[in-house]
Amino acid sequence: MPKPILLSVDDDSNVLRAIERDLRSQYGAKYRVMGSDSPESALDILKQLKVRNDTVALLLADQRMPRMDGVHFLQEAMGIYPDAKRALLTAYADTNAAISAINDVGINYFFLKPWDPPAERLYPQLDDMLDDWQASYRPAYEGIRVLGTRWSPRSYELRDFLARNHVPYQWIDVELTANDPETKRTLDSLGPEAQNLPIVLFPDGTRLLESLPAQVAQKVGLRTRAQTSFYDLAIVGGGPAGLAAAVYGATEGLHTVMIERQAPGGQAGMSSRIENYLGFPTGLSGADLARRAVYQAQRFGVEILAPQEVTGVRTEGPYRILKLGDSSEISCHALLIATGVQWRRLDAPGIDRLQGAGVYYGGGATEAFSCKGEIVYVVGGANSAGQAAMNFAKYADRVVLLVRSDSLSSTMSKYLIDQIQQTPNIQLWTHASVAEVHGESHLEEISVRCSDTNKIERVPATAIFIFIGALPQTGWLRDLVQRDERGFILTGPDLMRNAQRPEGWTPDRDPFLLETNVPGIFAVGDVRHGSVKRVASGVGEGSVAVQFIHKYLSKV
Numbered sequence: 001m002p003k004p005i006l007l008s009v010d011d012d013s014n015v016l017r018a019i020e021r022d023l024r025s026q027y028g029a030k031y032r033v034m035g036s037d038s039p040e041s042a043l044d045i046l047k048q049l050k051v052r053n054d055t056v057a058l059l060l061a062d063q064r065m066p067r068m069d070g071v072h073f074l075q076e077a078m079g080i081y082p083d084a085k086r087a088l089l090t091a092y093a094d095t096n097a098a099i100s101a102i103n104d105v106g107i108n109y110f111f112l113k114p115w116d117p118p119a120e121r122l123y124p125q126l127d128d129m130l131d132d133w134q135a136s137y138r139p140a141y142e143g144i145r146v147l148g149t150r151w152s153p154r155s156y157e158l159r160d161f162l163a164r165n166h167v168p169y170q171w172i173d174v175e176l177t178a179n180d181p182e183t184k185r186t187l188d189s190l191g192p193e194a195q196n197l198p199i200v201l202f203p204d205g206t207r208l209l210e211s212l213p214a215q216v217a218q219k220v221g222l223r224t225r226a227q228t229s230f231y232d233l234a235i236v237g238g239g240p241a242g243l244a245a246a247v248y249g250a251t252e253g254l255h256t257v258m259i260e261r262q263a264p265g266g267q268a269g270m271s272s273r274i275e276n277y278l279g280f281p282t283g284l285s286g287a288d289l290a291r292r293a294v295y296q297a298q299r300f301g302v303e304i305l306a307p308q309e310v311t312g313v314r315t316e317g318p319y320r321i322l323k324l325g326d327s328s329e330i331s332c333h334a335l336l337i338a339t340g341v342q343w344r345r346l347d348a349p350g351i352d353r354l355q356g357a358g359v360y361y362g363g364g365a366t367e368a369f370s371c372k373g374e375i376v377y378v379v380g381g382a383n384s385a386g387q388a389a390m391n392f393a394k395y396a397d398r399v400v401l402l403v404r405s406d407s408l409s410s411t412m413s414k415y416l417i418d419q420i421q422q423t424p425n426i427q428l429w430t431h432a433s434v435a436e437v438h439g440e441s442h443l444e445e446i447s448v449r450c451s452d453t454n455k456i457e458r459v460p461a462t463a464i465f466i467f468i469g470a471l472p473q474t475g476w477l478r479d480l481v482q483r484d485e486r487g488f489i490l491t492g493p494d495l496m497r498n499a500q501r502p503e504g505w506t507p508d509r510d511p512f513l514l515e516t517n518v519p520g521i522f523a524v525g526d527v528r529h530g531s532v533k534r535v536a537s538g539v540g541e542g543s544v545a546v547q548f549i550h551k552y553l554s555k556v
């Protein structure tokens with residue numbers, strides 16, 4: 001924990017050095033001693049310290065300074081650090097000014113120059129003040145702070161990114177906390193820069209204005225660039241299937257890299273509670289599963305690049321070469337595609353405009369806390385929607401689950417239907433679909449089409465979470481890898497036509513179970529045609545694929 005600061009200000013450099021020396025020798029173990037030879041630059045220092053969330057315990061200023069006297073300086077400094085103890089250094093002639101400052105502007109003490117011996121004329125009074133300060137001192141938050149507004153899509157994207165990558169941060173909604181004095185002081189200290197939201201403030205004083213996930217990723221040390229240009233195994237996608245393959249690949253001696261566009265965990269990372277994964281009888285959150293899997297993969301030496309997107313692939317003889325979002329390339333002998341599926345967009349007027357400002361796809365775990373006391377709509381009738389409804393019901397006043405059909409029984413697991421029925425603040429609205437969403441800067445109302453009454457109802461809403469099925473995004477594979485009409489990748493037996501191997505296939509064997517039409521390129525998990533869309537099946541496929549990869553590599 002950084003030490004609280006004692007700041008002294010004196011335009012006479014000899015006096016400044018003497019006071020710093022005396023403060024350091026007595027208090028240096030517990031406090032950081034700083035000095036400034038002008039009140040103006042001392043105020044600048046205080047603003048910098050405020051932005052870094054440092055704590056100032058004591059301000060000690062000389063009364064006679066050109067341009068700004070000590071009393072005036074301490075008054076200004078109070079606006080930045082109101083809880084710091086304030087003391088004046090005065091000559092005998094200025095004692096009247098010092099006494100009236102004690103009464104008028106709340107200065108705690110004044111010291112007469114010279115203060116020798118300090119053991120009698122400085123330390124006892126300072127001890128008193130600092131003891132007093134310590135009694136009400138609450139250590140400031142030391143980590144990353146994100147300043148933004150709830151309805152800003154960029155703020156949402158950033159918070160979601162940090163949460164999914166397990167980077168701890170403190171969220172400061174500058175609109176919601178506009179009347180909070182501490183927020184005001186931080187914004188004042190930022191000056192005109194405070195306009196450039198979202199802002200990320202780091203404990204080392206770095207600030208990122210209009211900050212983007214990729215910039216923050218770099219600053220917090222998430223690796224986005226490969227360490228070498230060649231790997232035995234490259235895995236695209238860091239969901240359960242990709243993570244399982246990474247762990248098995250690395251434990252079995254393959255030099256492995258895993259490239260993930262957003263955050264390891266994939267769709268499972270958005271799940272508030274996975275209840276059907278073997279070995280976790282009381283369930284676990286997707287974030288927890290992802291965190292454990294990432295540690296496990298890293299422990300075995302897997303290199304994880306995230307956030308980093310794979311945008312293309314080509315083959316050159318036995319090499320499979322990936323093009324990344326930053327235009328760099330890495331090559332490998334075996335490539336495993338585990339890119340899963342992404343949410344289908346809801347086609348209704350207003351949806352695209354308000355995305356990130358009340359309209360969210362998927363879990364929106366970061367938003368759950370903000371929905372306290374509000375009415376939240378969840379669209380979809382599958383397990384993912386049910387889990388989300390259960391999660392939001394912990395915070396929201398009411399959760400309305402909008403489903404097209406007349407019940408949940410054909411689309412949702414029984415255990416979830418039971419939980420929903422037992423949760424009084426979840427309301428099921430059947431025969432319902434979203435016709436339009438309304439709002440200027442953020443969602444305010446939604447129009448719901450009721451297929452049983454043929455009417456459209458307009459209802460107030462602050463947040464709508466959409467879970468209406470998902471499709472693979474495999475366009476980056478172009479014509480290299482065979483896919484079905486919806487974009488899912490064909491593997492193994494699905495590639496055989498009338499007992500014929502796929503066109504262009506050269507090895508003297510059929511494609512392995514999880515291999516695509518290109519030897520050495522494999523596909524696992526939700527992205528694979530015919531896959532069972534579950535965490536356990538993705539993990540199973542990812543693990544099994546490594547056996548086939550070994551067989552393939554033994555002949556390369």
Ligand SMILES: Cc1cc2nc3c(=O)[nH]c(=O)nc-3n(C[C@H](O)[C@H](O)[C@H](O)COP(=O)(O)OP(=O)(O)OC[C@H]3O[C@@H](n4cnc5c(N)ncnc54)[C@H](O)[C@@H]3O)c2cc1C
Nearest residue numbers: 237239240241261266267268271310340525526533534535
């Ligand atoms: C909210 C929710 C709750 C769920 N609950 C359960 C449950 O309780 N039990 C259960 O068994 N299943 C559940 N599922 C389903 C389960 O999460 C999925 O079946 C599983 O995550 C699929 O794993 P995957 O690795 O194949 O793909 P995904 O989890 O989809 O991961 C794919 C990853 O690839 C990345 N990616 C995509 N394209 C690229 C690219 N070009 N470059 C780099 N990276 C890329 C994506 O960002 C993503 O992280 C749930 C799903 C959701 C959404």
